[in-house]
Amino acid sequence: MLRVDVEKQLGEFSLSASFESEGRVTGLFGASGAGKSSLINMIAGLLRPDRGTIVIDGETVDDTAAGIHVPTWRRRIGYVFQDARLFPHLNVAQNLDYGRRMNRLAADPAQRTRVVELLDIGALLDRRPGKLSGGERQRVALGRALLSKPRLLLLDEPLGALDEARKVEILPYLVRLRDEANVPMVYVSHDVAELRQLATQIVMLRQGRVTSFGGVKVLT
Amino acid sequence: MLDISPAEWTAILLSLRVAVIATLVATPFGIALAWLLARKDFWGKSFLDAVVHLPLVLPPVVTGYLLLLTFGRRGLVGAFLADHLGIVFAFRWTGAALACGVMSFPLLVRPMRLSIEAIDRRLEQAAETLGAAPLKVFFTVTLPLALPGVLAGMVLGFAKAIGEFGATITFVSNIPGETQTISSAIYSLIQTPDGDAAAGRLVIVSVILALGALIAAEWFARRATQRLHGN
Numbered sequence: 153m154l155r156v157d158v159e160k161q162l163g164e165f166s167l168s169a170s171f172e173s174e175g176r177v178t179g180l181f182g183a184s185g186a187g188k189s190s191l192i193n194m195i196a197g198l199l200r201p202d203r204g205t206i207v208i209d210g211e212t213v214d215d216t217a218a219g220i221h222v223p224t225w226r227r228r229i230g231y232v233f234q235d236a237r238l239f240p241h242l243n244v245a246q247n248l249d250y251g252r253r254m255n256r257l258a259a260d261p262a263q264r265t266r267v268v269e270l271l272d273i274g275a276l277l278d279r280r281p282g283k284l285s286g287g288e289r290q291r292v293a294l295g296r297a298l299l300s301k302p303r304l305l306l307l308d309e310p311l312g313a314l315d316e317a318r319k320v321e322i323l324p325y326l327v328r329l330r331d332e333a334n335v336p337m338v339y340v341s342h343d344v345a346e347l348r349q350l351a352t353q354i355v356m357l358r359q360g361r362v363t364s365f366g367g368v369k370v371l372t
Numbered sequence: 373m374l375d376i377s378p379a380e381w382t383a384i385l386l387s388l389r390v391a392v393i394a395t396l397v398a399t400p401f402g403i404a405l406a407w408l409l410a411r412k413d414f415w416g417k418s419f420l421d422a423v424v425h426l427p428l429v430l431p432p433v434v435t436g437y438l439l440l441l442t443f444g445r446r447g448l449v450g451a452f453l454a455d456h457l458g459i460v461f462a463f464r465w466t467g468a469a470l471a472c473g474v475m476s477f478p479l480l481v482r483p484m485r486l487s488i489e490a491i492d493r494r495l496e497q498a499a500e501t502l503g504a505a506p507l508k509v510f511f512t513v514t515l516p517l518a519l520p521g522v523l524a525g526m527v528l529g530f531a532k533a534i535g536e537f538g539a540t541i542t543f544v545s546n547i548p549g550e551t552q553t554i555s556s557a558i559y560s561l562i563q564t565p566d567g568d569a570a571a572g573r574l575v576i577v578s579v580i581l582a583l584g585a586l587i588a589a590e591w592f593a594r595r596a597t598q599r600l601h602g603n
Contacts, residue, residue, distance in 0.1 A: 196501055224500040225509075231501035237494055241516045250512075251502035300502045 153336050154178065154304065158194055158204035158214070167191065167360040170204075173338075177330050179351030180340045181371065186357040188340045192306050195338060196231050197224035209303045225254075230297030230305040230335070234312045236289040238281035244292050245277040251300025264299060270332065271295045271325055287318040291325060298333060305337045311346065319346075326350055344371050374573050382549055383557035384577055390465060390553060391533035394473035395526050398480055402525060406484035407514075428478045432538025439471055439543045467544035468551045472533035475540075480529030483589075487521020487596055488514065520596030524589045531585030535578060554578050 157170040167187040180188045193199040195206060197213065200221055206214040208229070213222040230251070238247050248268075252259070268274050271291045281289060290310055297305060310326070311319045323346070330337065330350060341347050347354060348368055356364045356371075364370045376384070408414075409421060427435050443450040443461040453459040461467035491514060499509045515522070537555035544551040546560060558574045561567035 198497055198500075224497075225503050225505050228503070229501060231498070233494070233498065235494070237492075237498040239495060239499075239513060250499070250504075254499070254505075254508055254512075255503040296502065306501075 153209060154195070154338065155205070155207040156191070156195065158191075158201035158206060160190060160194065160199070160202050162190060165360060169355075169357065169360070169362050171355045171362055171365050173353050173355070175336070175351070175353030177337045177339050177351045177353070179347040179354045179368075180338060180357060181342065181344070181347055181351075181354055182357035183342055185359075187360040188342075188357055189308055191357070192308050192338060192340050195304075196229055196306055197222060197227050228255075228301075228303050230300055230302035232290070232293050232297050232305070232307045232310045234309045236281070236286075236293040238284075238289055238292055238296070240281050242281075243277070244273065244279050244281070244284070247281065247292060247296050248273075248277075248299050251296060255300060257301060263301075267295045267298050267333075270328055285318075286314050287321050290314065290322055294325065294329065298329070298335065302335060305333075305335045306340075307337060308340045309342070310339075311341075311343070323349060347371060374576060376573055376577075377570065379548065380557065380570060380574060383552050383554050383574065386465060386468075386549070386551075387534050387553040387555075390468045390472055391530050393466075394469040394476065394533045395480070395530045397469070398473045398477055398529060399522070399526055402477065402480045402484055402529070403515075403522060406481050406488055406525075407510075409481075410485050410488040424481060425478045427475045427539070432475065432536070433542050435475060436471060436539035436542025439467075439474065439539065443467065443470060443543075461544070463544050463547060463551060465544075465550055468540050468553060471539040471543045472536045475536045476529040476532035479532045480525045483521045483525040483528060483593070484518065487518040487524075490521075490596075491517045520592045524592040524596070527585050527589040527592065531582050531589070534581055534585075 153174050155172045158167070160167045165187070167190050169187065169191055180191060182188050190199060194201050194214070195208070201214055201216060203216050204214065205212060205216070208227065212220055213227055214220060239250065242250065248264070271294055273288070273291050273295055276284060276288055276292065281292070284292065294310070311322055314322065327349060339347065339350055348371060351368055354366060354368055354370050355362055405424065409417070440462070441447050445451060445454060445460070445462050450461060453461070459466070461470050495517070496509050496513055499513045504512060535555060537559065540551070540553060541556050541559070546552050546556040552560070554574050554577065558571050561571035561574070
C-alpha cells in the first residue's frame with residue numbers, strides 16, 4: 153500500500169526513514185522533532201526528498217534517481233492538518249465539495265450523505281468556518297479530505313490542537329472512519345493512547361530514524 | 373443644485389471614461405505584479421519594485437514627457453503601434469488613459485500586494501492536497517481571499533486616475549472633447565476671466581468623486597479583514 157524509503161537534510165536535522173506498510177492505519181509515532189511531520193509532508197509531496205522513493209498504492213510518486221516527483225495535487229491523497237485549514241471564504245458545504253470540484257469528479261450524493269452522517273456535520277453545512285468550534289472544524293476537515301476520494305488519507309496530529317474533552321468527542325469518529333470508510337490512513341501522533349485505539353501498524357521515529365516497526369505492541 | 377454646462381459634462385464624462393478604462397486595463401497587470409512581488413524572489417526584484425513606484429515620486433511632467441518620447445507618434449513604441457496596429461496614443465483620449473494608468477499604477481498595486489501577502493499560504497497547500505492545480509489554487513483560494521484588497525486597489529487607482537493632471541496634459545495636451553479631463557478643464561477655466569463659477573462646480577465634482585472613492589476603499593479594506601477571519 154505504502155512504501156517509503158527517503159533521506160532528507162533539513163538544516164541540522166537529518167531524516168532517514170524506510171518502511172513499508174499494508175496496514176489500514178499506519179501510525180507514525182515519535183516525540184516532537186522526531187521528523188513525523190517532515191515524513192508525512194514528503195508522502196503528501198509538499199516536501200521533496202533529497203534521495204529515495206515513495207510508492208503509494210503501486211504508483212511511484214517520488215523517485216529521485218529517476219527524477220520522478222508527482223506534484224501534490226496529482227497524488228490523490230487526502231490530508232487532515234492539525235489546524236483544519238478550512239477555506240474561510242467558503243461555507244461548510246462548499247468546503248466539503250471543493251476536492252470533488254477540483255478533481256472534476258461527478259457528484260456522488262450517496263457518498264456525501266454517508267460522510268456527512270458519519271461525521272455528524274449535517275447541521276453545519278450553511279455555516280462559515282469562522283463560526284465553528286475547534287472540534288467541528290476538524291470534523292469538517294475530515295469530511296472534506298474524504299470527499300475528494302483519496303487513495304490514502306494523511307492525518308497530522310488531527311487532535312493535537314484540541315483539549316481533552318474535544319479529543320474524546322472526535323476519537324470515535326476516527327474509529328468509525330477506519331472501520332467504515334475503507335481508505336488507508338497514515339496517522340501522525342505523539343499520543344500513545346490515541347494510536348493504541350486507532351493504528352494497526354506503528355512506525356516509531358526517533359531523531360529522524362525509524363527505531364521500530366510492527367504491530368501496536370511496539371508502543372509498550 | 374449644480375448647474376453643470378454641456379462643456380463641463382463633456383469633461384466629467386471624459387474623465388470618468390479615461391479613469392474607468394485606465395483602471396480596468398491596469399488591474400490584471402496589477403494583480404500579476406502584486407502576486408509576483410508578494411510571492412516570488414527573483415533577481416532585480418527591488419529594481420522592479422522601484423520602477424513601479426517611480427511615477428509616485430517623479431515630477432508628473434517628467435513622466436508625461438517620457439510617455440511622449442516613448443508612445444508619441446515618433447516614439448519608439450508609439451511609431452510601432454501606430455504603423456502596425458493602428459493604435460495611436462498621442463493627443464487622443466487613449467493617451468490620457470495610458471498616462472492615468474501609469475500614474476495610478478503604484479497606488480493600485482499596493483493594496484493588492486498587501487492583501488496577497490496577508491493570505492495564509494497553508495490554505496493554498498490545503499487546496500493542493502485536495503487536487504487543485506496551481507492555477508486553480510490561485511483562482512479559487514488566493515484571488516477570492518485577496519479580492520477586497522484587489523477592489524481597494526482598483527478604487528484607489530481610479531481615484532488617482534480621475535484626478536491626474538501633470539502627466540496627462542504633458543503627454544496628450546488639453547483638447548476639449550478629446551483629452552480635456554476635469555483637471556485640465558479646471559486649469560483652463562481658472563486662467564480665463566469669468567471662469568471661476570465653472571471651475572468651482574468642477575472642483576465640487578472632483579471632491580465628491582475623490583471622497584466617494586476613499587470611502588469605498590476604506591470599506592473594502594474592512595471587508596478584507598473580516599473575510600480573513602472567516603466571518
